[in-house]
Amino acid sequence: GSTNPTATKQNLNCHIAEQVESTPYTTTRLNLPETFTGGRTYAIQYGRRLVFSGSGEQTTTIRVPANAFTNVNLDTLVSGVGSGSLTIRLDIGNDGSWDWQATRNVDNAATLSSLDLSAAFNQYWVAQGAPITGTIDVPIKVYLSKAGQVLLTNMTMYSAGSKPLSVRLNAQNYSNVTLNFDVDQYTLLYDDFKEFVPSRWTLTTGTWQVTGGVFDAVGAGGDAWAYAGDQAWTDYSLSARINMISGNGELVFRSTGHWQNEYRLSVFSANSPSYANRVSLGRYTNGVFTKLWDQTLPIQIPDAVDVRVDLVGDQIQVYIDGKRWVDIHDPDGLTQGNIGLGVIWDWHAQFDNIRVVSLTDSLGSGSGVSNPSSYPLAVGVDIGDDGLMDWAYADSSTYPVHL
Structure with a gap:
């Protein structure tokens, strides 16, 4: 006989696991060309x-x-x-x-x-x-x-998730019904670390793990850094809950290269052994660091703190526990990039509720999206909630979208 693709003779150092072709296709058969007594543990790698x-x-x-x-x-x-x-x-x-x-x-x-x-x-x-x-x-x-x-x-x-909505209509027959949808992309990224999504975060240095619903970071021989998002992001707001166990937490934004082209915000708590109650903002451009804002705040910064950074054009604002402390313009600054989290030296910090939201063409005004990047979009409508989609749309779209 013949096979497609052409059969090959190879010395395999593994056994073959196959799917049992019967409903609901959730059973695997492991073929073992050997007998043994007692028990053994086999690791199964599923794939095509x-x-x-x-x-x-x-x-x-x-x-x-x-x-x-x-x-x-x-x-x-x-x-x-x-x-x-x-x-x-x-x-x-x-x-x-x-x-x-x-x-x-x-x-x-x-x-x-x-x-x-x-x-x-x-x-x-x-x-x-x-x-x-x-x-x-x-x-x-x-x-x-x-x-x-x-x-x-x-x-x-x-x-993807779903949400039931109700529309009240007059009780009669209709020859034509049209629904319009305006889909706006405000939240670009959100992570509450209920589970770890490996594809979402790029771990550059240090030891990172998701434990107890937080992203736990310990520096190792040169800080700890993790990055996420799209380097095409332009104007957005980055917010995070930081628990500065050793007294420090770092946020990175508009990054297109670690320590090459990015903004870096350093926050030190009142209990920090160095730089207590200090907030520092700087920019890396082609690997050269420029300090833009650096002050010791006249408050006691707690170890667990909410930090938010708003970016629109050349304007940068930084909020600590809801109060704005930094409001600068950086006309020679960076215009786009993804976000990052970090902690210095061999220190320890935990991060939670990371959110990136698109902003408007001026801070604090109106609605709309200034970010030109496209993102996957799928919309489905089930009229009558009978488990059957009556209309659906999917594409990689630039927001807002009118359907």
């Missing part, structure tokens, strides 16, 4: 394995819950590819458009993690009629630039 004999494309499917998603990430484990430059691409939905690609130098094997793929998964969900029960088999086309093996694995998906 594709073997490439050369540069080319293959299509597989991944079964996912029938829903819209706020975040989807997928790891691609490549192996047996030799040394040198490698390119891999993913087309979610097999619609002819590459949704993610990466090119890097690889020495035989590597793990490449995708960016957020929720927009592509949501578009396929809408194309299938936007079901909200059961599962969907999503086709995924994979391109590999040379011979080797690809394992699609470690997929994380976070489902």
